[in-house]
Each structure stands twice: as C-alpha cells, then as structure tokens.
Amino acid sequence: MSDKKTRKRKGIRIIHVLLILLVVYVGFVMNHQRKLMSNLQERRASVESEITSLERDINILNDEIGKSGTLEFIEKVARDDLGMVKPREIIYIDKSNKRNDTLDVFKNDN
Numbered sequence: 001m002s003d004k005k006t007r008k009r010k011g012i013r014i015i016h017v018l019l020i021l022l023v024v025y026v027g028f029v030m031n032h033q034r035k036l037m038s039n040l041q042e043r044r045a046s047v048e049s050e051i052t053s054l055e056r057d058i059n060i061l062n063d064e065i066g067k068s069g070t071l072e073f074i075e076k077v078a079r080d081d082l083g084m085v086k087p088r089e090i091i092y093i094d095k096s097n098k099r100n101d102t103l104d105v106f107k108n109d110n
Contacts, residue, residue, distance in 0.1 A: 067073045078084040085091060 064073075
C-alpha cells in the first residue's frame with residue numbers, strides 16, 4: 001500500500017509542475033499579445049492621422065483646382081511662379097534683405 005501512496009504523490013507533483021509550466025506559458029503568450037496590441041494601436045493612430053492630413057491636402061488641392069480658372073489665380077501664378085509684373089508697375093528691391101525671391105526668379109532664367 002505504501003507503494004501506491006508514493007506513486008500518487010509523484011504523480012501529483014508532476015501534474016503540479018505541468019500546471020505551473022502551463023500558467024507560465026500562458027502568461028508569456030498574454031504579455032506578447034498585449035505588446036502586439038499596443039504596437040498595432042500606435043500604428044493605427046499614426047495611419048489615421050496621416051489619413052486626415054492627406055484628406056486635408058486633397059481638399060486644399062480640390063479648392064485650388066476649382067479656382068484655377070479665375071483671373072486671380074492666373075495672376076497669382078504669373079507673379080509668383082513666372083516673375084511677371086503688370087504693365088507700368090515698378091518693383092522695388094530691398095538690398096538689405098539677404099534673401100530675395102524676386103532676384104532668384106531672374107537668376108533661374110539665365
């Protein structure tokens with residue numbers, strides 16, 4: 001009879017060790033899943049902020065496309081991008097400024 005009791009005790013000890021190992025494994029898996037979830041939530045937040053930024057840019061560009069046929073837009077492009085001036089208009093250049101966009105336009109033409 002004493003042999004049966006010792007076997008049961010050894011069997012119980014093995015079961016306890018297996019249960020502890022299982023609990024430790026489940027703990028590691030849950031910790032890993034928590035880290036993955038937090039990384040995915042951060043990634044989702046950054047992607048959503050990028051989406052809103054791109055949607056804002058799209059709206060701005062659509063507004064510019066809508067205004068592209070107006071005289072104000074054409075004049076703005078002619079002045080800013082092409083360096084054109086109105087007839088009988090005098091442009092004053094401040095030489096004290098180290099950077100002057102008007103001069104840069106004329107330098108690119110050469």
